[in-house]
Amino acid sequence: MMKKKWLWAGAGVVVLVALVYLFLVKSPSSFPNEKVVVAGINNAFPEAKASEVQGVIEVSETKRFVPFRTEQNLYGKSLWVWNGAEWKAENIRVDQEPELWEVERGKSSTYHFIWNVDPDTTIETFEFYLLRDRNYRVSDGVKTYMPGVQMKKVVDLTDQSYGVLKMPEEWSYFMDSLENTMPNRNPLFSSVFSSPTVEFRMRRLNAEGESVRLSLPGGIGYGGSEYLQFIPGVDERGLEKPVE
Amino acid sequence: MWNFEFGFEFIPFLVTVLNWGIILTIAHFIYIKQNIKPKRWKVFVVIFVGIFAFHFSWQSSGTVLRFPILPLGVWILYGILKKKEGRWRTYRRFAWLGFWANVLFLATSLLSAQVQPLVYPPDEVSTYIADVQQAEALHVHPSADDLSVEHDLLTEQNWQEAPVQSVAWYEAHRDERERVDEQFPYLLKGYEPKWGSGAESRIYVEKDGKGLLISTAEQQYYFQAEQSVFQGEVE
Incomplete structure (x- = not known):
């Protein structure tokens, strides 16, 4: 009789532990404090020499953007991911470049532009662009026309030297519509060719609205599990202006 | 296919229902004509496996046509069922029904390719x-x-x-x-x-x-x- 009781108690404990474990694994714990985060960055990438966390920005339930400052007064970006048991620093970069974080790869509405620039920079605004070249095709007498697409989003850096910009709804709508009407989506021809050709570009502007070149080109970085797109610059001649 | 929201295609859905209606009706007639009555769920499994075949695929104007060539499923079933006396004979017709269902699929896919533009004109x-x-x-x-x-x-x-x-x-x-x-x-x-x-x-x-x-x-x-x-x- 006694034995049976113990057996039940044991089973109960096992179930309880399993439940707690499942719960803990499923939902991310609260984000670690600054000291732990700085140590985490420096452990993963000692060259970063992080000294101070500037903020923690949620981009999804399991992913955070953490901008930081370094001992040499440089500015860096770190991407943190909940791996089921703990928060881990994945990609780390110390530079002045904004990047596009593909938070959930292939799902453009989750993408975020991320940046962390020196607050003393002369750059006042970032202009992000989604571009698709105007094009046409004639094959087997069938004509197709692809309108030129140029969408712009402006970020003001005067009140936030670091931050994120979620992919604007219009942009992801356009990208999804390209995806959904991609030619040859059938079992015989897999889509090895022609992924939709949209480009992300950017301009850095000062208070006078002039293009600013980066004083600190390059930078150092540590690659992790996350997909980041470098955003090339575009000059004014590469953009279209409407007829007045 | 069961998504009734965006991208739901009514005609392919109808064709699938029609196909299986025909297959199950034929299976039913074979079943009642036959003296040996195997378990019904086993008949289902045999039909399903019988469908498995090597196809020659051909694409014409957006429609993929699949011509069944080698009855792979029938061979597999034969290999398994011949081991016991009389068992192959019990299931033979159902296995072949599975294979010939491919021809039905081909015919109805041709038919739906004809009907689709009538119901949903692509130029309107x-x-x-x-x-x-x-x-x-x-x-x-x-x-x-x-x-x-x-x-x-x-x-x-x-x-x-x-x-x-x-x-x-x-x-x-x-x-x-x-x-x-x-x-x-x-x-x-x-x-x-x-x-x-x-x-x-x-x-x-x-x-x-x-x-x-x-x-x-x-x-x-x-x-x-x-x-x-x-x-x-x-x-």
């Missing part, structure tokens, strides 16, 4: 735009203006198909200072295709509001109307 705007409750025009080029879409003018107008002027549009409208107006600076959002068409499309609106450029996975169509779909500016 109403196939792509049926419900426009939420319709709005996104600006995809700086030459777009803040205009609001008059929903009735999208669906109630007589849209005429016209040739795609790819080269002329590409040359675009440049002035002497290299400024450019896009011929189609708007992208339509918030519309639903005709029920059951599964027609996924990308629709650009011409700058004067009197033209729609509709891209599907297969083709592109251009439609013109008398009146602009834009009625006045957005407040």
Whole structure:
């Protein structure tokens, strides 16, 4: 009789532990404090020499953007991911470049532009662009026309030297519509060719609205599990202006 | 296929129901004519495995035709069932029914390819735009203006198909200072295709509001109307 009781108690404990474990694994714990985060960055990438966390920005339930400052007064970006048991620093970069974080790869509405620039920079605004070249095709007498697409989003850096910009709804709508009407989506021809050709570009502007070149080109970085797109610059001649 | 929201295709759904109706009816007749009565669920399994075959696939104008060539499923079943005396004979007809079902699938897929354009004409705007409750025009080029879409003018107008002027549009409208107006600076959002068409499309609106450029996975169509779909500016 006694034995049976113990057996039940044991089973109960096992179930309880399993439940707690499942719960803990499923939902991310609260984000670690600054000291732990700085140590985490420096452990993963000692060259970063992080000294101070500037903020923690949620981009999804399991992913955070953490901008930081370094001992040499440089500015860096770190991407943190909940791996089921703990928060881990994945990609780390110390530079002045904004990047596009593909938070959930292939799902453009989750993408975020991320940046962390020196607050003393002369750059006042970032202009992000989604571009698709105007094009046409004639094959087997069938004509197709692809309108030129140029969408712009402006970020003001005067009140936030670091931050994120979620992919604007219009942009992801356009990208999804390209995806959904991609030619040859059938079992015989897999889509090895022609992924939709949209480009992300950017301009850095000062208070006078002039293009600013980066004083600190390059930078150092540590690659992790996350997909980041470098955003090339575009000059004014590469953009279209409407007829007045 | 069971998704009744976006992308639901009614005719392929109907064809699937029809196919299985025919297969199960034939199976039923074989079953009652036959003296040895195996378990029904085993008959199901045998039919399913019998369908498995090597196909020769052929694509013609967007429809994939699959010609069954080698009855792989039937061979597998024979290999398994022959081990016990008389068992193959019990299931033989059902295995072959599975294989011949492929021919039925081929025939009905040809039929549905004929019916689909009759019910959902690919060269009519109403196939792509049926419900426009939420319709709005996104600006995809700086030459777009803040205009609001008059929903009735999208669906109630007589849209005429016209040739795609790819080269002329590409040359675009440049002035002497290299400024450019896009011929189609708007992208339509918030519309639903005709029920059951599964027609996924990308629709650009011409700058004067009197033209729609509709891209599907297969083709592109251009439609013109008398009146602009834009009625006045957005407040």
